Amino acid sequence: MQKDIRASFNQSFSQEKYQDFLADLNKATQDSIEFRVAETPVFVPKSLKDKLISTCESIIDVISQDDFKAKTEKAIPVHQNVPNENNHTSFLAIDFAVCQNEQGDFVPQLIELQGFPSLFGFQYLLSETFQKHYQLPENYDFMFNSFDRKAYIEEFYQLIIGDSKPENVIILEIYPEKQKTRVDFEVTEKLIGVKAVCLTKIIKEGKKLFYLNEGVKTPIDRIYNRLIFDDLTNFPNLKTDFNLTDDVEVEWIGHPNWFFRISKYTMPFLKNPYIPTCKFLSDYNGEFPENLSEYVLKPLFSFAGTGVKINIDKSDLTSIPDPENYILQKKVKYEPVIQTTDGSSVKCEIRMLYIWQKDEPRPILLSNLARLSRGEMIGVRFNKDFDWVGGSVCFMER
Missing domain, CATH: 3.30.1490 (Dna Ligase; domain 1)
Incomplete structure (x- = not known):
């Protein structure tokens, strides 16, 4: 999208550099990363960045309205309604296709949105590893709102841990060691000290929850939720002390109900030139x-x-x-906007990643994620047999 920066990056690119980059990235996990990481970051000009942010803010205008909960009550399946829902989501992920308008300008088009966390830990590491292995322009960044890396971690720590202790906060998943996104759990533990715990390992006593932390029975005050009900359908005979719909004394960071409220269900309520x-x-x-x-x-x-x-x-x-x-x-017509070293071009999707601190009026933009594709469907699992595709991160012009 930035021809001079793209040309400079591609000219200096080599497979040897890419393999060194991947090897360094894989040091963060006990096993190798299972999803494909693209060869390149995405360089986003300020004109497109401004359109992305303004469209996101128009979406936030809708979901922050007092009547949003009333409008989205039917979004939550009755048998999956979790008690003790908070006032607003803790996370907001908004996905855009990169397109071109009739004038040839790059424009975003909304694909979908989620009231659910994304790879905040891994994207921190991925951007850092790109910066370490490649010469990137200094006036481009993967963070927003004047955050530096220290502030990024502090903001994320405050959201997930707050006034609790890290040992009393868990990342909740089903068999986290088998998840393709397990590298994000490992990076998150290194950044803020919170461990991933399987749903089957949760101990429930009345309304209190516990887990074994290095063999020590430890109370759970907060749950950083990475588990969705769809995943549980893959395990119909799962035996657990704790079910997601139980009324328990924990604070959800990423309450499960917001996964349904802020979703495809929300899209008919949104109006904007960059929303189809x-x-x-x-x-x-x-x-x-x-x-x-x-x-x-x-x-x-x-x-x-x-x-x-x-x-x-x-x-x-x-x-x-x-x-x-x-x-x-x-x-939405994705435009192949990122030129590869063989002269072909690939499509790009950008996810804007927001966090919403407790009782704040609006979420704040913290980071981003990009996915590159040659196939009809965007997503790493649809593009595993190609090169110059997969997960990436945007560096956006300041």
Whole structure:
């Protein structure tokens, strides 16, 4: 997107540098990183950065309104409603495709959003490792709001641990040692001292929760939640003392209900030039757009791209028994904007990562994540057999 910076980076790139970079990155984990990390960071010009941020702020205007909870009550499945919900989400992740308008300017288009944490620890490490192994422009940064690395960690620590002690806070997952994102748990532990604990290892006594910390039974005051209900469906015979829907005396950092409230369910409420038209399928009352080739069908209750249908016809829509649980969204044309060393170009998606401190009126922008793709679907699992694709980070012009 920045031709001179891209040309300079590609000219200095070599496979040997890339392998050294990966080897250094892999030192952060006991096992090698399972998802593909792209060869390059993404360099974002200020004009696109400003559009990204202004669109995010328009979204925050909606989710910070007093009536947002009332509007999104139906987003939470009855059997997955978790007690003791807080006033607002702790996390906000907003995904954009990088596109071009008719004038040839780079513009964002909203893909989806989540009230759920992303790879805050790993992105910190990834950006640092890129800076260590490559010559990057000094007036570009992966952080926002004048944060430096020390302030980044302090802000993240305050959100996750607050006034508790690190040993009384856990990262909650199901079999964290088997997750592809386990490197993020390991980096997070190094940054703020919080350990990942499997749901099956939680001890419940009345409304109190405990875990064994180096063999010592330790109270849990706060849960940094990285577990979603969809993951639990893969383990139908799981035996646990603690179920997510139990009424327990813990503070959720990333309360599970916000995963549903801020999601594809939110998108029909959003209006902005950089947000494609989106409606609940049930709102069409059978009168669908003629140009269905320009739309994508998405189930509300799915994760990581599962169930998304890109090529649809009217029969796909009329055969759905629960149209209130689907959205029809105008397609977005990703523009291949990042030139590779072989002269081809790849598509890019940018995730803006916000945290929302307790009782603050609005979230703050902390970091970002990028994903590069050659395939029809964005996401590392859809691009594992290509090069110059995978997870990355944006360095944005100050």
